Amino acid sequence: MKTFSIITLGCKTNQYDGQQIREFLERMGLKYVPPAHNRMDLTVANTCCVTSAAAAKSRQCVHRLQKLTTGTVVVCGCLPASEGLAVSHPDEHTCCIGDRRLLAGQLRRIIRGGAATAEAEAAPIRPKPPDQAEAGEHGDATCLNLGPITRFQGHTRAFLKIQDGCDRNCSYCIIPKCRPRMESKPVDAALREAEILTRAGHREIVLTGVLLGAYGRERDSRGPRIRGSCDNQALARLLDAMAGIKGIERIRLGSLEPADITPRLLNSFRNNPKVMPHLHLCLQSGSDSILRAMRRRYTAADFLQAVDLAKSRLDRPALTADVMVGFPGETDFDFEKTVALARKAAFAGMHVFSFSPRSGTTAAGLAGRVDAKTAAERSRILRRLDGELSLRFREQFLGQKAAVLIERGGNRARGRSERYFMVEVTGGAARRNDIVKVVITSAGGGTARAKAARYVFSL
Numbered sequence: 001m002k003t004f005s006i007i008t009l010g011c012k013t014n015q016y017d018g019q020q021i022r023e024f025l026e027r028m029g030l031k032y033v034p035p036a037h038n039r040m041d042l043t044v045a046n047t048c049c050v051t052s053a054a055a056a057k058s059r060q061c062v063h064r065l066q067k068l069t070t071g072t073v074v075v076c077g078c079l080p081a082s083e084g085l086a087v088s089h090p091d092e093h094t095c096c097i098g099d100r101r102l103l104a105g106q107l108r109r110i111i112r113g114g115a116a117t118a119e120a121e122a123a124p125i126r127p128k129p130p131d132q133a134e135a136g137e138h139g140d141a142t143c144l145n146l147g148p149i150t151r152f153q154g155h156t157r158a159f160l161k162i163q164d165g166c167d168r169n170c171s172y173c174i175i176p177k178c179r180p181r182m183e184s185k186p187v188d189a190a191l192r193e194a195e196i197l198t199r200a201g202h203r204e205i206v207l208t209g210v211l212l213g214a215y216g217r218e219r220d221s222r223g224p225r226i227r228g229s230c231d232n233q234a235l236a237r238l239l240d241a242m243a244g245i246k247g248i249e250r251i252r253l254g255s256l257e258p259a260d261i262t263p264r265l266l267n268s269f270r271n272n273p274k275v276m277p278h279l280h281l282c283l284q285s286g287s288d289s290i291l292r293a294m295r296r297r298y299t300a301a302d303f304l305q306a307v308d309l310a311k312s313r314l315d316r317p318a319l320t321a322d323v324m325v326g327f328p329g330e331t332d333f334d335f336e337k338t339v340a341l342a343r344k345a346a347f348a349g350m351h352v353f354s355f356s357p358r359s360g361t362t363a364a365g366l367a368g369r370v371d372a373k374t375a376a377e378r379s380r381i382l383r384r385l386d387g388e389l390s391l392r393f394r395e396q397f398l399g400q401k402a403a404v405l406i407e408r409g410g411n412r413a414r415g416r417s418e419r420y421f422m423v424e425v426t427g428g429a430a431r432r433n434d435i436v437k438v439v440i441t442s443a444g445g446g447t448a449r450a451k452a453a454r455y456v457f458s459l
Contacts, residue, residue, distance in 0.1 A: 001041040001111050004030040010048025012208040016161040018046045024146040041071045047079035051356040078178035104145040148193040151200040156407050156433050158202035162190050163209025171295045172363035182218045204250035213260030236268045243272035252276045258298045261306035266313040277314050278420045283321040286341030287334035307345045318348035318419035326355040326375030329368035348393040350386040394443035406434045428452040
């Protein structure tokens, strides 16, 4: 084999895995070619199945690859991990790898001309008790035996996965069946990888994980209440250490749970200016009855307590959230509670999405299904509110300075500020990956506008 391509679908964690696979194959001597090419010797489909729509998209991707390429197609990621064989018409050129621990070995076998072993197409993975874990399974297992990454191709910001796995079993979520083992990257390994990514030119590192706040734990033992349930010591210590790496300009965290917002974690934000004042929280609903049906481990009051704590410790932090509408049993009253909570929290941004029944989850069989028209209307209301709240948040910074990491260069450059909102920069031809100090001149239109004041950092 000489050439390969990879298509990755899904979240930041999956995107990191995709970069790992790419670099592993390059170290094996294969040359990367863009996915549009149809004569690759090997094509990897790194799939997602968090929703039924995502799973269907992943299957369509696999079937398209089977038709387009004459080479070997490897299907990995969450779809085969949760459902076993991920294609309805497997053939001798398709290999489904459900167990991540087998991925590196199977890829080596395929590249060297051998067939995939039977274990590669085994049933979906199941969690093991800690005393039965294989040697090396916990340690640096988040590398999947593929090795660390040295760059994040095509991105100014580099995603760095430090945690994998979830044992939460929220009623709507399939991920605990796809990634059941709780694994954390050792501090030394995470710091080495961050340093390598920085030397490659990435000025911002985004720490990601399936359950990021559980970093350092093999089980998520946090209870339903915030007070005293989790002290975030491991994640906070990692932030403190990473902020000391020379060359890193910014560190940002991926999604967190309300219980993760503790004084110790917020002290790491306060004490390290490199840690960006942006917290993305998983809300899902502002109704306690819906949160219970979702098997979330907090109440609306708990969530607002976390918001108040963050705002009391940090200077105008950007608080963004995931919000689901249309969960089975959600009434107009439940939805109104979500709207009220969003207003009270004054989010800087919301990711709004409708409930999608996912086979294999408890919620897929719940009664009280919300019709599509009602769910769409609720999404529209929340997205309109999102526009109002995000504008109000940006308006706080009119006339003030901000530092923008340029993602698209030119005379009308664009990039993200410390508080994550997008800024269009005029007054200078900024280059991609520059960090530019600007003065915010306008907050409207969904994107703030600013005039460049000076360059803080330029490659």
